[in-house]
Amino acid sequence: MYRLQKSEYIQHFPINKYFSYNVESYVEVFEYKVGDWIIEEGMNSNYLFYIHTGKAKVFVTHQNGKMALINIVGAGEFLGDMELLHEQYYSKAVQAISTMIVFAIPFKPCREPLLEDAKFLKQLAIYISEKATDMTAKYSQRLAFPLENRLAEFILQTAVDDIYREKHVLVCDYLGVSYRHLLFTLAQFCEEDILAKDGRNYRIRNKSRLIGLSEILK
Amino acid sequence: MYRLQKSEYIQHFPINKYFSYNVESYVEVFEYKVGDWIIEEGMNSNYLFYIHTGKAKVFVTHQNGKMALINIVGAGEFLGDMELLHEQYYSKAVQAISTMIVFAIPFKPCREPLLEDAKFLKQLAIYISEKATDMTAKYSQRLAFPLENRLAEFILQTAVDDIYREKHVLVCDYLGVSYRHLLFTLAQFCEEDILAKDGRNYRIRNKSRLIGLSEILK
DNA sequence: ACAATAATATGAGATATCTCATATTTTGCA
DNA sequence: TGCAAAATATGAGATATCTCATATTATTGT
Numbered sequence A, B: 001m002y003r004l005q006k007s008e009y010i011q012h013f014p015i016n017k018y019f020s021y022n023v024e025s026y027v028e029v030f031e032y033k034v035g036d037w038i039i040e041e042g043m044n045s046n047y048l049f050y051i052h053t054g055k056a057k058v059f060v061t062h063q064n065g066k067m068a069l070i071n072i073v074g075a076g077e078f079l080g081d082m083e084l085l086h087e088q089y090y091s092k093a094v095q096a097i098s099t100m101i102v103f104a105i106p107f108k109p110c111r112e113p114l115l116e117d118a119k120f121l122k123q124l125a126i127y128i129s130e131k132a133t134d135m136t137a138k139y140s141q142r143l144a145f146p147l148e149n150r151l152a153e154f155i156l157q158t159a160v161d162d163i164y165r166e167k168h169v170l171v172c173d174y175l176g177v178s179y180r181h182l183l184f185t186l187a188q189f190c191e192e193d194i195l196a197k198d199g200r201n202y203r204i205r206n207k208s209r210l211i212g213l214s215e216i217l218k
Numbered sequence C: 001a002c003a004a005t006a007a008t009a010t011g012a013g014a015t016a017t018c019t020c021a022t023a024t025t026t027t028g029c030a
Numbered sequence D: 001t002g003c004a005a006a007a008t009a010t011g012a013g014a015t016a017t018c019t020c021a022t023a024t025t026a027t028t029g030t
Helices: A081-085 A107-115 A118-143 A147-158 A168-175 A179-191 A207-215 B081-085 B107-115 B118-143 B147-158 B168-175 B179-191 B207-215
Strands: A002-004 A028-032 A037-039 A047-053 A056-061 A067-073 A093-096 A100-106 A195-198 A201-204 B002-004 B028-032 B037-039 B047-053 B056-061 B067-073 B093-096 B100-106 B195-198 B201-204
Touching: A047 A081, A047 A107, A067 A168, A081 A107, A081 A118, A081 B118, A100 A107, A107 A118, A118 B081, A118 B118, A147 A168, A147 A179, A147 A207, A168 A179, A179 A195, A179 A201, B047 B081, B047 B107, B067 B168, B081 B107, B081 B118, B100 B107, B107 B118, B147 B168, B147 B179, B147 B207, B168 B179, B179 B195, B179 B201
Parallel strands: none
Antiparallel strands: A002 A028, A028 A100, A037 A093, A047 A100, A056 A067, A056 A093, A195 A201, B002 B028, B028 B100, B037 B093, B047 B100, B056 B067, B056 B093, B195 B201
16 A cells, blocks of 8 residues: 555545535545555454545455455445444455555544534435445346346456456355356356456456446446 | 324434434324325425334336336335435335334425434434445345245235235336246245135235245345 | 227246256465 | 365256247226
């Protein structure tokens, strides 16, 4: 994690939209590289984050110790909002998929004032409700389509430099299909020359086809 | 819709949890019967509702004019929260499944103060975030189970006096399966003597079996 | 009262996806 | 270094669910 000069980024932070008090002076700007952990599981997060650039995976660890991918988040989204609202919240782990630039508002001086700022709370409620609406729409639409389409979208979301290298176990859990079927569909993509297997990874060979498959979801 | 004396209900309304200002004097208590419309689609809703007793269906009408069931809500939940947060929100229709008693806070005098009440907004944000978490959990778990289980739950939720009489078209849309398959599964239930077909309706003959099937979802 | 539309109903074949069985390879760790 | 566990891989048969075709029965508007 790197600390950046905020001057050049701060103008992109919708401060007036979200806050009625002057939070700007507390805001820090961080940069993360692929694979960096923005939030570690179960730790008390110390910041409310707002994603300026990049995307990240959100994980939770089950009782059995298995890590499960539960979401992918991107620019314009908050991280740490749950921790802010719920006194003791078991944080989910968050890991950068691509280079990320985030605004970070430290809980230490800002938590109390944020939770008393009606403008912020109203916007936060709107944000959460919109996200919930999105999620619901996503989930219900999703059921209607075969794995092919959802996998295409997932590959596009998670591939780094056109190389897809996710663990199958995690993915079939996330997409709600069997391991067998996931492998089957990946094999199909290779057969259709959409992907090419490269040892343990898959290289994207026909991105527009993937985009086509994933766009059907919208 | 009937207006009830609030004195006997008001004590069950978690006013202290949700509001920092005295909203009690504005609260009204309404009762609805099965089939009554609490909110009509597209109308500007005039109240923020809190469900004290009963459950209701939430509908939206698509471009093609078809009504789609999108949710079922019950005690402890809010209605009209979206309308409160979003200046112009296209209300979804809400219809009582059972006798309902709701607390109604009129927007006219209360909207402004509510949107400036940090305590209320914080609790609302928490409520919405918890609901979102629930929904997400529901949706993802749900994919894992065959229609049998989800249908069992749905029948229990919507049957009135042990009679199930939903439109199939609505239901297969809501549950995300084909019409054909829904009919198939209903026929199965009849064959197993869980339901009995009674003209166009279905009578529940083995409720505990239905409960068993639906509990697998949790 | 009748025609048009919507809802119900059922059959048959196709397909997406699952389960189970089993083998090989990689990885973590003592 | 080597063993146990995890991850990858593939086959074959089962099943949940879909699509399409086609009838019959309600409902609705004019």
